[in-house]
Amino acid sequence: MKHEEKGLSIWQLTMLALGTVVGGSFFLGSSVAIRAAGPSVLLAYIIGGCLVYFILTALSEMTVANPASGSFRTYAEQAFGRGAGFTVGWVYWTGLVLAMSSEATAASILLRSWFPALSLPLLGTVIIILVTLLNLLGAERLSKLESGLAAVKLLAIAAFVVIAVCLVAGIGTAVFGGAGGQGGEVAAGYSVLTGEPWMPGGVGGIAGSMLMVMFTYAGFEVLGLAASETGNPAVTIPKAIRLTTILLVGLYLAAITALFLLIPRSLVSEEVSPFVSALTLHGLGWTGTVMNIVLVTAILSTMLASLFGLGRMLRSLADEGHTPVWMRDRSDIPYRGILVSGGAMLGALGLGLMLPQGIYLFLVSSGGFSLLLVYVVIMASHYRLRMRHTGSSAQRRGMKGFPYTSWLTIGSLIAIIASMPLIPGQGGGLAAGSMFVLLFAGLYALGRFRRRSPKQSRQPVRPLASVSTLSPGYAKAEMSEEWTDDKTRK
Numbered sequence: 001m002k003h004e005e006k007g008l009s010i011w012q013l014t015m016l017a018l019g020t021v022v023g024g025s026f027f028l029g030s031s032v033a034i035r036a037a038g039p040s041v042l043l044a045y046i047i048g049g050c051l052v053y054f055i056l057t058a059l060s061e062m063t064v065a066n067p068a069s070g071s072f073r074t075y076a077e078q079a080f081g082r083g084a085g086f087t088v089g090w091v092y093w094t095g096l097v098l099a100m101s102s103e104a105t106a107a108s109i110l111l112r113s114w115f116p117a118l119s120l121p122l123l124g125t126v127i128i129i130l131v132t133l134l135n136l137l138g139a140e141r142l143s144k145l146e147s148g149l150a151a152v153k154l155l156a157i158a159a160f161v162v163i164a165v166c167l168v169a170g171i172g173t174a175v176f177g178g179a180g181g182q183g184g185e186v187a188a189g190y191s192v193l194t195g196e197p198w199m200p201g202g203v204g205g206i207a208g209s210m211l212m213v214m215f216t217y218a219g220f221e222v223l224g225l226a227a228s229e230t231g232n233p234a235v236t237i238p239k240a241i242r243l244t245t246i247l248l249v250g251l252y253l254a255a256i257t258a259l260f261l262l263i264p265r266s267l268v269s270e271e272v273s274p275f276v277s278a279l280t281l282h283g284l285g286w287t288g289t290v291m292n293i294v295l296v297t298a299i300l301s302t303m304l305a306s307l308f309g310l311g312r313m314l315r316s317l318a319d320e321g322h323t324p325v326w327m328r329d330r331s332d333i334p335y336r337g338i339l340v341s342g343g344a345m346l347g348a349l350g351l352g353l354m355l356p357q358g359i360y361l362f363l364v365s366s367g368g369f370s371l372l373l374v375y376v377v378i379m380a381s382h383y384r385l386r387m388r389h390t391g392s393s394a395q396r397r398g399m400k401g402f403p404y405t406s407w408l409t410i411g412s413l414i415a416i417i418a419s420m421p422l423i424p425g426q427g428g429g430l431a432a433g434s435m436f437v438l439l440f441a442g443l444y445a446l447g448r449f450r451r452r453s454p455k456q457s458r459q460p461v462r463p464l465a466s467v468s469t470l471s472p473g474y475a476k477a478e479m480s481e482e483w484t485d486d487k488t489r490k
Helices: 009-019 030-065 072-081 082-112 120-135 139-168 172-174 204-219 233-260 273-280 287-319 335-354 357-364 367-389 395-396 403-420 426-453 461-470 476-489
Strands: none
Touching: 009 139, 009 233, 009 287, 030 072, 030 204, 030 273, 030 367, 030 403, 072 082, 072 139, 072 287, 072 367, 082 335, 082 357, 082 426, 120 287, 120 335, 139 233, 139 287, 172 357, 204 335, 204 367, 204 403, 233 273, 273 287, 273 426, 287 335, 287 476, 335 357, 335 403, 357 403, 357 426, 367 426, 403 461
């Protein structure tokens, strides 16, 4: 009982997940989806929420059966072999490291408007070092900080919805100040939608917006990586997943609906946050500074939670023998994984200064592909493992509509990945991500070939013994269903 009481709570896990998910992609990137689909983007957010629910349900089912620190990487290895676990783990780690280095650059640009004397490289370096040091404090302390940062973002979204309601009711200017909109009094409410086409891009517009919508949901996989930090994953993880899904979908739908009651689609710019544009249109220009503060908070929160996951992913790779020996870490906090990941982010920040901008953006855009690839892998691993263990208690409590919902989710995710070249700037992400998949698959194949060489085959016992002692999660694969049934009977 003492062990079950320790670890992250349901609320801490939820705030950790929201800290990763709600970031600049929503506060800034949602404008791209709005421009593509108009008011019908609400349908895209509902579809995206359904996909998130199915992915999280699949992840929850596997996590309850085997709460391994490697999460989806470990499950891919159990389902498809060591090569799949190696490739997925390193593609995810590399893509996220590059993406977070670009987030550090974005935060530096925002901070420089307040501290013009400081250079962008210096600000970016300080941000990455700070995020790394905070992660070294451990999951318990980090979750408290992450809860505070996530609360700022959630309150900002809730405050926007409240302000929108006041503006629609005609009391916004009196309550929040301002002197009317640009060029005089601007109406707010259903009249803004009058004459606005509900589906300006047709079904194609909704499909084209799905990529950016999924990016605004991206990051929830940290729930699986945090499973090893909870005292009772069988209870905590499923509840945290349900709470995360409800809060995410509810807040996003409320905020986007409020947007369409304040600003026409034609006035939304992809270069400015749609929330700032909407409030400025109604004479609340002071919100620009507030939104910049929220954006910096959102970016720092995302970086903190992402590095949390990166450190644990690297520890999982090390435990399976997929890294050099010196990277193995047996402490509760994966110090080496966190430090190596933080160092890699600094290296990626340096690449951004040395490489031509086009090449660097090509590499950085792989982060989006790596996240979508992970979601496909989660669903495919769940399908494979569940088909392998038919008739178990996990099957009765798990995903509804299996296997049809699995096929539908996998097909939808593949379609979204295939649409990446249709979105300006995302074609490079598909190309760079595919390049990393081929690179790491090739590295694994090369390593396996070298291990099978005549020189290596003379000593087969030692490497096999070392792997078995370092792979408790892998060894649990065949016992996961019995373990689950055991827990149910108790």
